[in-house]
Amino acid sequence: MAEVEIPSYFLCPISLQIMRDPVTLPTGITYDRDSIERWMFSGKHNTCPVTKHHLPDCELTPNHTLRRLIQAWCVLNSSNDIERFPTPKPPIGKARIAELLDDARLPHLQLGSLRKLKEVVSESERNRRCVEATPGVVHTLLSIIHNNNNNSSGTTTSGEEGIPIADDVESTNARDEALSILYLLQLSEQHLLDLAVGNGDFIESLTSILQRSNHQTRAYATLLLKSMLGVIAPARLAGVREELFEEVVGVLRDRVSHKATKAALQVLAWLCPWGRNRIKAANAGAVPVLVELLLDVLERRVCELVLVVLDRVCGCAEGRAELAGHAAGIAIVSKKILRVSEAASERAVKILNSVARFSATKAVLQEMLQIGVVSKLCLVLQADCGMKTKEKAREILRLHSRFWKKSPCLSPQLLISYPSS
Numbered sequence: 001m002a003e004v005e006i007p008s009y010f011l012c013p014i015s016l017q018i019m020r021d022p023v024t025l026p027t028g029i030t031y032d033r034d035s036i037e038r039w040m041f042s043g044k045h046n047t048c049p050v051t052k053h054h055l056p057d058c059e060l061t062p063n064h065t066l067r068r069l070i071q072a073w074c075v076l077n078s079s080n081d082i083e084r085f086p087t088p089k090p091p092i093g094k095a096r097i098a099e100l101l102d103d104a105r106l107p108h109l110q111l112g113s114l115r116k117l118k119e120v121v122s123e124s125e126r127n128r129r130c131v132e133a134t135p136g137v138v139h140t141l142l143s144i145i146h147n148n149n150n151n152s153s154g155t156t157t158s159g160e161e162g163i164p165i166a167d168d169v170e171s172t173n174a175r176d177e178a179l180s181i182l183y184l185l186q187l188s189e190q191h192l193l194d195l196a197v198g199n200g201d202f203i204e205s206l207t208s209i210l211q212r213s214n215h216q217t218r219a220y221a222t223l224l225l226k227s228m229l230g231v232i233a234p235a236r237l238a239g240v241r242e243e244l245f246e247e248v249v250g251v252l253r254d255r256v257s258h259k260a261t262k263a264a265l266q267v268l269a270w271l272c273p274w275g276r277n278r279i280k281a282a283n284a285g286a287v288p289v290l291v292e293l294l295l296d297v298l299e300r301r302v303c304e305l306v307l308v309v310l311d312r313v314c315g316c317a318e319g320r321a322e323l324a325g326h327a328a329g330i331a332i333v334s335k336k337i338l339r340v341s342e343a344a345s346e347r348a349v350k351i352l353n354s355v356a357r358f359s360a361t362k363a364v365l366q367e368m369l370q371i372g373v374v375s376k377l378c379l380v381l382q383a384d385c386g387m388k389t390k391e392k393a394r395e396i397l398r399l400h401s402r403f404w405k406k407s408p409c410l411s412p413q414l415l416i417s418y419p420s421s
Contacts, residue, residue: 004080010070013050014039021088022067023060027051030063033088033126041125059093092120092127097134104140104178111170114144114177121184132185141178142195142202148175149205176217179209183224192231203228203244210247219260222251226263229270238275245271245284253289261293265305272312279316286313287322287329294332303340307333307347314351320359323351330355330364334373342386349380349392356396365403374404381417394419 012019012032021033027048031039037060039045046055067087074084097120103113120127131137148171187195195202209221225248229237251264268286272278290310297303310333313319323329330352337348352373355364368374380393397404398419404410405418 004077004082007073009066010073012036019066019070020085022063022070024063025055025060027053027055030066033060033062033091036060037124037126041129060091062090091124092130094130094134097131097137101134101136101140104144107170110144111174111177114174114181118177118181118184121181128185131181132187132191138182138185138187138191138195141182144178145175145182145209146201146205148172148178149208175209176213176220179217179224180220183220183227187227189231192228196228196232196236203240207241207244207247210251211243215254215256218251218254219257219263222248222256222260222263222267226266229267234274237271238277240271240277240280242280242284245277245280245286249281249284249286249289252293253285262302262305265302265309268309269305269312272309272315278313279318281309281313282316282318282322287319288326291323291326291329291332294336295328300341300344303336304344304347307336307344307351311347311351311354314354317358320355324355324359324361324364330367330373331371334368334371334376337376337380338383338385342389345380345385346389346392349377349389349396352377353392353396356399360400362403365400369404369407374407375410378410378417381419 006018010018012022012035013029014031014035017032017035019030019032022030023033023036024030025036025048027050029048029050031049036049039049040055047053048055071084071087074082078084097117100113100117100120103109104117117131121131185191203225206221206225210218213221245268248264248267251260255261268281272281286309290306290313293306294303294310297306310319310323314323323333333348333351337345339345352368356368374397377393377397381390381397401418410418
C-alpha cells in the first residue's frame with residue numbers, strides 16, 4: 001500500500017484516508033461519510049472543515065461517480081494488496097423513519113416496527129441524530145410507554161393520541177422496546193427537559209416500570225431516569241415519591257447491571273440533598289444495601305459514589321441509626337479510609353464525623369474503638385491526605401477524647417498524634 005501513489009482526490013480532506021463512501025456537502029467539498037459524520041455529530045461542528053462555511057441541517061449527497069472511480073482503482077491495484085471495498089449500504093432517510101413511526105401506531109405492527117427502529121438507532125451516530133430530529137419520534141415513544149405501561153389486562157382499542165394497545169405480552173414488549181429506544185437516542189438536554197417538565201407523570205411511569213420489569217428494562221429505566229434528573233431544577237426534586245427511592249434501591253440490591261448500579265447511585269446522590277429525600281432513602285432501605293455494596297465492590301468510582309450517597313443519607317437521624325445498627329456499617333466505612341482515593345477518604349471521614357457528632361452512644365463509641373476506627377483516624381492525621389479530611393478526623397478525636405484517649409487499644413505511636421482536647 002505504501003508503494004502505491006493514491007490520487008489526492010481519493011483522499012478524505014479530514015482523515016487523509018482513502019474514501020470508502022464519498023459524500024458531498026452543499027459547499028461542494030467531498031468527504032468520506034464516516035469522517036464527516038464524526039466531525040458533525042460526535043464533534044458537534046456545524047461548519048465545513050475546508051471552507052469554514054456554516055452547514056445547515058442537510059442530507060449528505062452520495063458521490064456515486066467518485067465512489068465507482070475509487071472502487072475501479074482498487075481493482076486495478078489489487079496486485080499491490082489493495083482490496084476493493086463493497087458498495088456501502090444506503091443510510092436511512094427521514095421518510096423511512098416516518099414510515100416506521102406510522103407502523104408503530106398500529107397494534108399488529110407496533111412491536112416489529114419498534115424493533116426495526118431500535119436497530120436503526122443502534123447502527124450509527126448519524127442514524128441516532130436523524131431519528132431524534134424526526135418530528136413526533138419522542139412523543140410517539142412516550143405515548144407507547146404510557147399506554148402499554150397502564151395496560152394490565154385484555155386488549156384496549158386505543159390509548160393516548162389514539163395509539164392502539166395490543167394484548168398484555170405484546171404491550172409489555174412494545175413498552176420495553178420504546179423505552180430502550182428513548183434511552184439509546186441519548187436525548188439532548190432540551191429533549192430531556194421536555195420529558196421531565198412536559199410529561200409530569202413520566203417519572204411515575206418509570207417508577208412503575210422499575211417495579212415490574214426484567215433486568216434489562218429496569219437498567220434502561222434507571223439510566224434514562226439518571227439522564228432526566230440531571231436537567232431537572234432542584235425545587236422539583238424535593239417532591240419525588242418514596243416509591244421511586246424503593247425501586248432505585250432495589251436496582252442496587254439486585255445488581256441489575258454495572259451501568260445501572262452506577263446510574264442508581266447517581267440518582268440517589270442527586271435526590272438526597274433536597275427536602276426530606278434523605279429520610280425517604282433511609283426508609284427505603286438504602287443504608288444496608290449501600291453497606292453491602294461497599295463490602296463487595298472494588299472499583300474506585302463505585303466506592304466513591306456509594307460513600308457520597310451514604311454521606312448524604314447519614315445527614316438524617318434515620319440514616320445514621322441504620323449505619324450504626326448494621327453489624328458491618330461503621331467498620332466498612334472506616335476500612336475505605338486511605339485505601340481507595342482521597343475523595344473516598346474525605347467522604348468516609350465525613351460519615352464517621354456525622355455519627356460521632358449526632359449518634360454517639362456509648363455502644364457506638366466503644367465499637368469505634370474496638371474495630372480500629374479511632375486508630376485509623378489517628379493515622380489520617382499522620383498521612384498525606386487533604387486538609388478537610390484531617391480536620392474532620394481531628395474534630396472526631398477531640399470530641400470524644402475523654403472516652404478514647406486513655407484506652408489501652410491505642411498504641412503509644414498513635415497516641416503521639418492524638419490531638420489535644
